[in-house]
Amino acid sequence: MQLAEIKRRTNPFHPYNLAVTLAALLLIAWCWRATEMSVPALLDGWGNMIVYIAGNPDIKDSGFFPPNLSGGSVGKYLLSMLETVQMALLALILSVLIAFPLSFLASRNTLEIILPGQRPLTRLVKAAIYASLRFLANLSRSINEIIWALLFVSAVGLGPMPGILALGVHTSGVLLKLFSEGIETAQQEPIDALAATGAGFLKVIRYAVVPQITPFFVSMTLYRLESDVRSATILGFTGAGGIGIYLFDKLRSYENHDVTTILLIIVVTVAIIDRISATIRARYT
Amino acid sequence: MGQIIASNLTLGYRRKKVLQGIDLSIDKGEFLSIIGPSGVGKSTFLMGLNATTTVLDGHLQVMGHDLNRVGGRELKSLRARIGVIFQSYNLVARLSVLDNIAGGMLHRRPLLPALLKHYSHQQYEEIYEYMKVVGIEHEALSRCDRLSGGQKQRVAIARAIAQKPEIILADEPISSLDPISARKVMETLRQANQKYGITIVSNLHQLDYAREFCHRVIGLNGGRIVYDGPPGGLCQATVARIYEKKEPAQASDIVAGPFPSTLPLPATALN
Numbered sequence: 066m067q068l069a070e071i072k073r074r075t076n077p078f079h080p081y082n083l084a085v086t087l088a089a090l091l092l093i094a095w096c097w098r099a100t101e102m103s104v105p106a107l108l109d110g111w112g113n114m115i116v117y118i119a120g121n122p123d124i125k126d127s128g129f130f131p132p133n134l135s136g137g138s139v140g141k142y143l144l145s146m147l148e149t150v151q152m153a154l155l156a157l158i159l160s161v162l163i164a165f166p167l168s169f170l171a172s173r174n175t176l177e178i179i180l181p182g183q184r185p186l187t188r189l190v191k192a193a194i195y196a197s198l199r200f201l202a203n204l205s206r207s208i209n210e211i212i213w214a215l216l217f218v219s220a221v222g223l224g225p226m227p228g229i230l231a232l233g234v235h236t237s238g239v240l241l242k243l244f245s246e247g248i249e250t251a252q253q254e255p256i257d258a259l260a261a262t263g264a265g266f267l268k269v270i271r272y273a274v275v276p277q278i279t280p281f282f283v284s285m286t287l288y289r290l291e292s293d294v295r296s297a298t299i300l301g302f303t304g305a306g307g308i309g310i311y312l313f314d315k316l317r318s319y320e321n322h323d324v325t326t327i328l329l330i331i332v333v334t335v336a337i338i339d340r341i342s343a344t345i346r347a348r349y350t
Numbered sequence: 351m352g353q354i355i356a357s358n359l360t361l362g363y364r365r366k367k368v369l370q371g372i373d374l375s376i377d378k379g380e381f382l383s384i385i386g387p388s389g390v391g392k393s394t395f396l397m398g399l400n401a402t403t404t405v406l407d408g409h410l411q412v413m414g415h416d417l418n419r420v421g422g423r424e425l426k427s428l429r430a431r432i433g434v435i436f437q438s439y440n441l442v443a444r445l446s447v448l449d450n451i452a453g454g455m456l457h458r459r460p461l462l463p464a465l466l467k468h469y470s471h472q473q474y475e476e477i478y479e480y481m482k483v484v485g486i487e488h489e490a491l492s493r494c495d496r497l498s499g500g501q502k503q504r505v506a507i508a509r510a511i512a513q514k515p516e517i518i519l520a521d522e523p524i525s526s527l528d529p530i531s532a533r534k535v536m537e538t539l540r541q542a543n544q545k546y547g548i549t550i551v552s553n554l555h556q557l558d559y560a561r562e563f564c565h566r567v568i569g570l571n572g573g574r575i576v577y578d579g580p581p582g583g584l585c586q587a588t589v590a591r592i593y594e595k596k597e598p599a600q601a602s603d604i605v606a607g608p609f610p611s612t613l614p615l616p617a618t619a620l621n
Contacts, residue, residue: 258440258506261400262513263430264456268464272453276444 132325139326142311146330149307150338152225152300153293156232161286163237168244169270171198175248178256178266178274198241206238210296214305225306232293232300240289247281248274280349287342294338298331353378353413353517353549354399360407361391361398367406368394370573378516381543381550383560386570387593392553395570396519399551400432401425413516430457433510433548435539437522439502443495447486447505450494451477454512480508483545484538500531507538511546518542520552524559532556536563557589 073079120128133139169175176191210231217227256273264272301309308327315323352375359372368391376382384392397403398410401417410417415428433454441450449467455476456464463469469477481487484504494502503523510518520539524532536559543550554560560567561581569577569584569592577588 252443254436254438254440255442258434258436258509259442259453259456261402261429261432261434262454262457262509263426263428264453265426265461267461268456268459271465271467272445272449272456273442276442276449279444 126322129321129325131322132329133320133322134326138323139330142308142323142327142330145308145311146334148225149297149301149309150294150334152229152307153232153290153297156229156236156293156297157286157290159229159233160236160240160289163233164240164244165282167198168241168248169274170194171202171241171245172248174251174253174256175266175270175274178260178269198245202238202241202245204238205234206236206242208235210235210300211303214300214303218304223304223306227303228297228300228305228307231305232296235296236289236293240285243285244278244282247278247285250281251277280346283349284346287346291335291338291342294335295331352376354551355411356409358408359398359405359410361394361403361410362406363403368403368573369398369570372408372575374568374575374578376549376551378549379543379547380566381540381552381564382566382568383552383554383564384568384570385554385557385560385592387595388555390570391573392570393521396521396551396553399517399519400429400434426457430513431516433513433515433518435503435506435510435518435520435523437525439499439506441494441502441505441509444493446491446493447481447497447508448477448490450505451480451508451512454509457513477512480511483511483541484508485534498531499527500534503527503531503535504538507535507542511542511548514546515548517549517551520550522553522555525555532559539563557584560584 116128118129120126120130170179171194173195176195180187180191180194182188213231213234214228217230221227221230251274255277256269259269259273297307297309298312299309301307301311302313304310308331312324312327315321315327354374354376356372356374359374360367360370361372362368372395384395386392394403398405398417399412401420405418412428413431415424420428442453445453452467452469452473455473459473478487478490481490484507486501486504486508489497489501494505497505507518507523518539523539524535527535539550539552540563542548552564554564561584564581567577567579567581567584568575569588571592571594577584577592
């Protein structure tokens with residue numbers, strides 16, 4: 066390669082790079098205009114937000130502070146937060162039970178262990194399994210938990226159960242995608258070595274694939290636990306159980322001091338879950 | 351009757367012939383090494399013996415199985431009788447030495463205890479014996495990514511022995527190792543050969559190790575066998591012939607590997 070060519074290809078101000086930068090700027094401008102984003106509106110309205118949060122001195126009980134700390138309501142909210150976490154845990158277990166086994170069928174490398182061979186029919190079957198699982202995963206996770214919750218409320222009525230099902234379905238789609246992408250990053254060599262011993266595919270997966278991806282699985286699952294808890298706090302809006310019922314109710318009736326109490330409980334709970342997750346994750350490296 | 355019999359064998363991949371006209375018979379209990387320039391098809395030959403590379407023409411018989419038409423269950427049970435050792439060890443990094451060695455026994459264990467990684471007392475004893483054979487019992491519960499290269503390769507040999515194989519294929523088992531670890535690995539292979547009567551077919555780049563450890567050496571060049579005999583017969587002229595730069599017989603359908611332009615002889619090879 067000529068030096069001139071090397072210089073041309075490594076020039077940071079290459080016309081191609083400039084064009085990409087310009088395109089990105091145009092994209093931002095286009096979105097900004099279409100959505101009527103406005104910095105002045107935010108600057109002008111800033112004061113209103115402070116009044117909304119801190120309260121208008123002329124109106125009794127306005128604003129979010131101080132939080133309502135009367136024993137009765139805090140106890141009630143804590144209990145329903147506990148129910149929210151229980152919902153999220155059950156939903157997470159449900160989704161891992163669905164996503165974990167399916168993820169080995171939704172990854173090219175493990176599908177090759179399960180159905181080895183390059184004959185046209187085998188390849189067709191593999192392509193069909195792969196595509197349909199990826200499609201199901203896309204479908205279940207592109208429909209929001211709230212929509213799933215509405216559907217399940219109509220099926221099984223109000224309460225935590227439709228919430229659990231909604232979270233479970235949505236999260237299995239997310240985990241199926243994450244797990245199978247994780248599996249596809251597994252090193253091929255140990256898999257080849259164990260396949261060469263003549264062991265069956267379940268044993269090869271157990272000994273050569275699962276150990277490799279355990280840290281990734283653990284970390285993704287724990288992340289989804291946190292995110293299921295966060296989602297579960299909103300599901301109550303549809304009548305699907307959890308602390309969201311109170312949150313929705315108090316927001317609607319402008320009992321903002323109670324809203325603050327609920328939000329504080331949620332924030333602290335998520336922080337606790339984050340600490341526990343970090344401890345568990347550290348054990349899997 | 352040979353344990354491995356090749357007659358007029360052509361091996362390779364789809365549309366790529368790598369080795370041609372191979373006639374060869376290997377008996378049970380031999381310790382054999384294959385030498386030759388890089389890219390000449392040593393690994394292709396080795397991997398042909400467990401049907402990883404395809405027989406394109408001629409015949410290849412391994413332990414009575416015709417590799418021209420082996421597949422499915424028959425192939426699985428054949429592979430269970432052949433251990434493989436790789437240059438890059440191919441261990442499961444996050445598993446302990448114990449579990450990695452147990453990986454070799456998977457084909458003869460019932461499914462449920464295997465999935466739970468539950469070992470019977472007998473299996474513990476068996477694995478412990480293999481650990482002692484390769485001298486790794488003091489690291490039994492260490493994760494394999496904490497071991498040195500030589501230790502890893504000895505774990506890989508233990509895994510292959512745990513298969514209770516009749517043949518071990520060793521694909522450049524010592525290429526990534528320092529001389530001391532390499533010697534230890536070769537000695538371990540010799541022990542597997544002598545103690546369990548396992549046939550060992552190994553690719554080597556180190557001629558002095560081939561001379562010291564093997565009963566028989568096969569030299570490949572230009573896609574063909576150019577030497578087959580005892581290591582004592584490797585005189586300087588023979589070695590030069592094995593490693594000389596050679597135009598492939600049919601340049602169009604033989605993979606022209608990266609033939610070295612100069613003789614890749616280690617200084618020790620010619621003494």
